[in-house]
Amino acid sequence: MAQPKPQTVFAPWTDPDAKPLIRFRNVTKRFGDFTAIDDLTLDIYEKEFFALLGPSGCGKTTMMRMLAGFESITEGTIELAGQDIAPVPPNKRAVNMMFQSYALFPHLSVWDNIAFGLRREGMEKDRMNTRVEEMLRLTRLERFAKRKPHQISGGQRQRVALARSLAKAPKLLLLDEPLGALDAKLRQDTQFELMDIQEKTGTTFVIVTHDQEEAMTVASRVAVMDEGRLMQVDTPAEIYEQPATTYVADFIGDVNLMKGNADPKEGFVLLDWAPNQPQIKAETSKNFAAGQELHYAIRPEKIAITAEKPAEAPNALQGKVLDIAYLGNISTYHVELPGGQIVKAQTANTRRLANRGFTWEDEVWLSWTATAGVLLES
Amino acid sequence: MRRFALIAIPYAWLLALFLVPFLIVLKISLSDITLAIPPYEPTLDLSAGWEGLKTFFSGLDFENFTFLTTDDLYWKAYLSSLRIGAISTLITLCVGYPIAYGMAQSAPEWRPTLLMLVILPFWTSFLIRVYSWMGILSTEGVLNQFLLWTGLISEPLTILNTPTAVYIGIVYTYLPFMILPIYSALEKLDISLLEAAEDLGCSRLKAFWLVTIPLSRPGIIAGCFLVFIPAIGEFVIPSLLGGSRTLMIGKVLWEEFFNNRDWPVASAVAIILLLILIVPIILFQRNEQKQREAEG
Ligand SMILES: Nc1ncnc2c1ncn2[C@@H]1O[C@H](COP(=O)(O)OP(=O)(O)OP(=O)(O)O)[C@@H](O)[C@H]1O
Ligand SMILES: [Mg+2]
Numbered sequence: 001m002a003q004p005k006p007q008t009v010f011a012p013w014t015d016p017d018a019k020p021l022i023r024f025r026n027v028t029k030r031f032g033d034f035t036a037i038d039d040l041t042l043d044i045y046e047k048e049f050f051a052l053l054g055p056s057g058c059g060k061t062t063m064m065r066m067l068a069g070f071e072s073i074t075e076g077t078i079e080l081a082g083q084d085i086a087p088v089p090p091n092k093r094a095v096n097m098m099f100q101s102y103a104l105f106p107h108l109s110v111w112d113n114i115a116f117g118l119r120r121e122g123m124e125k126d127r128m129n130t131r132v133e134e135m136l137r138l139t140r141l142e143r144f145a146k147r148k149p150h151q152i153s154g155g156q157r158q159r160v161a162l163a164r165s166l167a168k169a170p171k172l173l174l175l176d177e178p179l180g181a182l183d184a185k186l187r188q189d190t191q192f193e194l195m196d197i198q199e200k201t202g203t204t205f206v207i208v209t210h211d212q213e214e215a216m217t218v219a220s221r222v223a224v225m226d227e228g229r230l231m232q233v234d235t236p237a238e239i240y241e242q243p244a245t246t247y248v249a250d251f252i253g254d255v256n257l258m259k260g261n262a263d264p265k266e267g268f269v270l271l272d273w274a275p276n277q278p279q280i281k282a283e284t285s286k287n288f289a290a291g292q293e294l295h296y297a298i299r300p301e302k303i304a305i306t307a308e309k310p311a312e313a314p315n316a317l318q319g320k321v322l323d324i325a326y327l328g329n330i331s332t333y334h335v336e337l338p339g340g341q342i343v344k345a346q347t348a349n350t351r352r353l354a355n356r357g358f359t360w361e362d363e364v365w366l367s368w369t370a371t372a373g374v375l376l377e378s
Numbered sequence: 379m380r381r382f383a384l385i386a387i388p389y390a391w392l393l394a395l396f397l398v399p400f401l402i403v404l405k406i407s408l409s410d411i412t413l414a415i416p417p418y419e420p421t422l423d424l425s426a427g428w429e430g431l432k433t434f435f436s437g438l439d440f441e442n443f444t445f446l447t448t449d450d451l452y453w454k455a456y457l458s459s460l461r462i463g464a465i466s467t468l469i470t471l472c473v474g475y476p477i478a479y480g481m482a483q484s485a486p487e488w489r490p491t492l493l494m495l496v497i498l499p500f501w502t503s504f505l506i507r508v509y510s511w512m513g514i515l516s517t518e519g520v521l522n523q524f525l526l527w528t529g530l531i532s533e534p535l536t537i538l539n540t541p542t543a544v545y546i547g548i549v550y551t552y553l554p555f556m557i558l559p560i561y562s563a564l565e566k567l568d569i570s571l572l573e574a575a576e577d578l579g580c581s582r583l584k585a586f587w588l589v590t591i592p593l594s595r596p597g598i599i600a601g602c603f604l605v606f607i608p609a610i611g612e613f614v615i616p617s618l619l620g621g622s623r624t625l626m627i628g629k630v631l632w633e634e635f636f637n638n639r640d641w642p643v644a645s646a647v648a649i650i651l652l653l654i655l656i657v658p659i660i661l662f663q664r665n666e667q668k669q670r671e672a673e674g
Contacts, residue, residue, distance in 0.1 A: 070573050090576040103574035106672075107592045117578035150672070168578065 010220060011235075012045035019082065021046040021172065021204050022067065027076035029062055029228075036062045038228035039076070049198055049205045051215035053251070054225030060208045061100055062228075064174045067206070068097040080172070098165040100176040100208070102157050104149040110160050111136070111145040117168040135163040138193060140186075155181045162190075166197065175207040179214065187211075191218050212252055216240070224248050240299075246376050249297040254332070256303070256343050258296040259378070262288040269375060271296050274339050281314045283370045288377075298373030303345035305333055305358065306365045313367035319343065321362045333358065335366055400652070407645035408438040418641050442646035451630065452647065456654065459627040462541065463610040466548040470605045471598065473549060474556030478597075479590075481557070482564035493561070496554050508547060508618050515543050515619070539621025547615040552608065556601035563597030564590070596669040603662035607655055627651055 012018040020043035029037035036059045044050050052060045065071040066078060069090035077084050085093060096117070104113050114135050118128045136142045139159035144152050149160065158181045165173060178194075179187045195218055198205055209215050215222050216236040224231045224239065224247075231251075232244040243249035246257060258280065260273030269288055270279040273296065280296055288294060310316055322342065323334035326349075333345045345366050358364055409418040420437035423430040446452045481492045499507060514520045515538040522534040537543050567590060575585035591598075613628030620626070627647065634644035 068573075068577055070577075089581075090573070091579050091581055095577075097574075097577050099570055099574060101568075101570055103568065103570040105571060105574070105589060107595075116575070120579035120584070148672075164574075164578070 010047070012048070013043065013221065018045055020044060020079075021048075021081055022206075023077075023079040024063075025077050025079070027066070027078060028074050029059070029066060029071060030074045036228050037066070040228070040230060042223065042230060042233065044204065044206065046204055047198070047202050049195065049207070049218050049220045051219035051222045052206065052208045052225060053210075053212065053215050053222055054231075055251075056210075058225045059228040060225060061176055064097060064176055064206065064208065067172070067174055068095050069093055094171040095174060096165045096168055096170040096172075097174040098161050098176055098178050102149075102161040104157060104160055104164070106149050109146050109148055110141060110152065113149070113160055114163045114167050116164065121168070131167060135167050138166070138197075139163040139190075155183070155186070158182065159190075169201055169203065172204045172206070175205065177208050177210065180210065187214070188217075194218060222252075224251055226251075242374060243297060243376070246295045246297065246378070249295075249374070249376065254300050254344060254346075256298050256300065258298075258341075260294060260296065262290065262292045262294050262375075264288050264290055268370060269294070271375070274337075274341060276339060277317065277337065277341075278315070280373075281370045282373055282375050284375050286375065288375070293378045295376045295378055296373050297376055298368060300332055300344040300346040301330070302372040303343065303366050303368045305335070305345045305347055306367065307357070307362075309365050310367045314370040315372075316365055316367040317343065318363065318365055321358050321360055321364055324358075324360065333364070335364060403645045403648055405438070406641050407442055407643075407649050408440065409642045410437070410439075410441065411640050411642050416641070417639050442642045443650075445643060446646055446650065451625075452627075455625045455627045455630045456650070458625040459610045459612075460654070462544060462548070462616075462624075462626060463606050463612075466545050466552075466609055467602050467606040469545060470549045470552055470556045471602060474553055474601060475560055475598070477553075478557045478560035478564055481561050482567070489565075496557050496561075499554070504551070505614065507551070508614055511543070511547055511550065511619060512538060515546065538619060539623065541620065541624050543619035543621075544616050544624050544626075547619045548605075548609050548612060551615065552605040555604040559600035559604065560594055560597040563594040567593055596665060596672075599665045600662070600669075603658055603665070607658055607662070610655065611651055 012020075022042075022044040024040050024042040027037055027040045028035065040063070052063065054060055062071060066073055067080075067085075069085070069088065073086055077086065079085065080088075080093065080095070105116065108116065111132060114132050115128055118131060123131070133142075136145055139162055141156060141159055141163065144156060149157055152160070158178070162175070162178050165175065175194075179190055182190060191214060194205065194207075197203065205218075207215075207218065219236055221233060222236050222239050223233045226247060232239060232248045234242075234244075239248065239252055243252065249255045250257065258271070258273045260271040260280070263270040263272060263279065264287070268281055268283045270281055271294060272279055282296060304310070304313075309318070317337055319335040319337040321333055322336040325332040325334070328349070330346050330348050333347070335343050335345060337343060343366055406418055409420065411417060412419045420434045422434050426433075477496075481489060481496075484492060512519075516522075517534045517536060517538070519538070521537070522531075525531045526534065537546070571589050571593070572585050575589045576582070580588060611628050612626065613632050616624045616626040617629050617632065620629075631644055631647050631651070634640050634647060638644075
C-alpha cells in the first residue's frame with residue numbers, strides 16, 4: 001500500500017499562524033521529589049502523527065496520562081484546542097488512550113470491550129454493530145469477537161486495545177506502544193492502516209514507540225525524550241540527518257561518533273580526532289572556535305568501503321575488516337583502524353552472499369564526502 | 379501412590395466428619411422415640427446376627443418426616459429461617475461491601491492492620507460477644523442509655539428479644555465472612571481498568587457500576603453464601619437475642635432435642651435442613667470453580 005503523495009507539504013509547525021491542538025507550556029510533573037517531566041514546552045498540531053521516542057522511564061507514558069487526565073500537572077498548563085484541560089475530567093475529554101498495559105475488561109468479551117465506549121455515547125444499535133464489526137475487521141479479530149481477553153494471545157489483546165481506542169474516533173488518540181507485541185508483518189500492515197485512518201478521519205495521533213523504524217515510517221514529527229526533557233522535536237528526516245545532539249544521533253539509528261578538536265576554515269571544518277589519522281573534513285554553516293571540542297557523527301551507510309584508495313575522496317581512512325554483520329538486505333562492516341578505533345560502514349547486499357567483496361582481515365579503505373556527517377557541540 | 383494419599387486425606391476427613399455423622403443422624407431420624415438410653419429404637423444388635431439386622435431395618439420408617447408436615451410450626455420455622463438468613467445476608471452485604479472497598483482503597487501499608495482489625499473479634503469467644511450484645515441492646519442497655527442521654531428518644535427502645543436484635547447479631551457475627559472475600563476480589567482489581575472506563579466516557583460512579591461491581595462479583599457471591607448458609611441454621615443468636623417471638627429452625631431443633639428429648643424428630647428436622655442447605659452449598663462450589671477457571 002503506497003501513500004499518495006500529498007499535494008502541499010503538511011508542516012503546520014513551520015506556519016506561525018497555525019493554532020496547535022495541544023500545547024504544553026512549561027509542564028512539570030513530579031512524583032514526590034522525583035521529576036518525571038521537566039519543564040516541557042511543546043506544540044502538537046491537528047492531524048499530526050506525533051511520535052514520542054525515548055529510553056524506558058523517560059516519561060512518555062506520564063505525558064500521555066497527563067493528556068488523558070489521569071495524572072495531575074505539577075506545574076505549567078496543557079491546552080487542548082485552546083482550553084486549559086486541568087479542570088476537565090477524563091470522561092469529558094475528546095481524547096482516547098490505548099494503555100500500555102491494554103487494560104482490557106476481563107469480564108467482557110472482545111466484542112463488548114470494543115463496544116464499551118460506543119455504548120457510553122448512547123450510539124444506536126445498528127450503527128454500533130457496524131462500527132464494532134469494522135474495528136474487528138481492521139484489527140483482524142473477527143474470529144475472536146466472542147472470546148474473553150484471557151482466552152486470546154498477547155498480540156491479539158494488543159489489537160483489541162487498539163480497536164477499543166479507535167472505535168470512538170476521537171479528535172485525539174493517544175497510543176502507548178500500540179504495536180509492540182505484533183509480528184513484523186502485522187505491525188507493518190497495522191502501521192499503514194493507522195496512517196490510512198489518520199488520513200481519512202483527520203484524527204491527531206500521539207504515539208509512543210520503542211521502534212525507531214516505526215516512528216520514521218508513520219510520524220509527521222518525532223520527539224526524542226530523555227529524563228523528562230525533550231532532546232529534539234523534528235521531522236523524521238531531520239532527526240536522522242541533522243541530529244541536534246550526540247544523544248539524539250546515538251539514540252536514533254546507528255552512528256559513528258568521533259571526538260576531536262576543531263580547526264575552522266572557510267565554509268568547512270577540519271577535525272583533529274586521532275593521532276596519526278588524517279583530519280576529517282566536514283562542510284558546515286555553523287561557526288566553531290578554533291580548538292573547540294566537537295563530535296563528528298556519521299551514519300554507517302554514508303561510508304563507502306573499497307579495496308583501493310579512492311582517488312578524490314575528501315575523507316579516506318585505511319583499516320582492517322574486524323567483523324561483518326549480515327542483516328539480509330545490508331551488511332555492516334566493523335573496520336579497525338591502525339590506532340584501534342572501530343568505524344562501522346554499511347553496504348547494500350546487491351549481490352549474493354558468495355560473491356561478497358570483502359571478508360575478515362581484509363585491508364579496506366573507508367571514504368565519505370564532506371557533507372555526509374554532522375558536527376555537534378559536546 | 380503419593381497422589382492417592384493426597385486425595386485420600388480429604389476424603390477420609392469428609393468420611394469421618396461428615397458422612398458418618400450424617401448416617402447416624404439419618405438413622406436416628408428413621409427411628410422411634412422411647413424412654414431409654416439412647417432415647418430411640420431400634421438399636422443395632424450385631425450379636426443377634428442376621429435376624430437382628432432384619433428386625434433393625436424393619437423398625438425404621440419415615441414416620442418422623444410425615445410428622446413434620448402435620449404441624450405447621452416446622453415449615454414456618456424453615457421459611458422464617460430462610461427469610462431471616464436472606465435479609466441478614468443482604469444487610470451484611472450492604473455493610474460489608476463499603477468496608478471491603480475502603481480497605482482495598484486504603485494505602486497498602488495500612489491494609490494488614492485493617493485486615494487484622496476485621497478478624498480481631500474472632501479472638502474472643504463467640505458466646506461472650508453475643509452476651510455483650512444483650513448488654514448493649516437491652517432496655518437498660520448501653521445503646522438506650524446513650525440515645526436517652528442525647529435526647530433523640532424519650533422512651534427506651536425495645537430491641538432485645540425482637541427480630542431486629544437477631545439481624546444485628548447475625549450481621550455483626552458474620553460480617554468478616556462477607557468482608558474478606560469481597561476485599562480479596564477488590565484488592566486484585568487493576569486501577570487502569572477504571573481509568574480505561576473513564577477514558578471511554580464513564581463517570582466515576584458508572585465505572586464503579588460497570589467495572590468494579592462485576593469484577594468483585596465472585597467475592598460478593600462467596601461472601602453471601604458464607605453468611606447465608608450458617609445464618610439459616612443459627613441457634614445461639616436467635617435464642618439469646620431473639621426471644622420467644624423469633625422463629626428459627628435452629629431453635630426448634632434445640633428444643634426438640636433438649637426440651638422434648640425427641641431425638642428422632644430433631645434428627646428429621648436436621649436432615650431436612652441439610653437438604654435445604656445442600657442447594658446453596660452446591661451453587662457456592664460452582665461459583666468457586668468458575669472463578670478458578672476464569673483465573674487459570
Ligand atoms: N505513580 C508514580 N509514582 C512514582 N513514580 C512514577 C509514577 N509513574 C511513573 N513514575 C516514574 O516516572 C518515570 C517516567 O515513567 P513513564 O511511565 O512515563 O516512563 P515511560 O517513558 O513510559 O517508560 P516505558 O518506555 O518503560 O514505558 C519513571 O522513572 C517512573 O518510575
Ligand atoms: Mg510507558
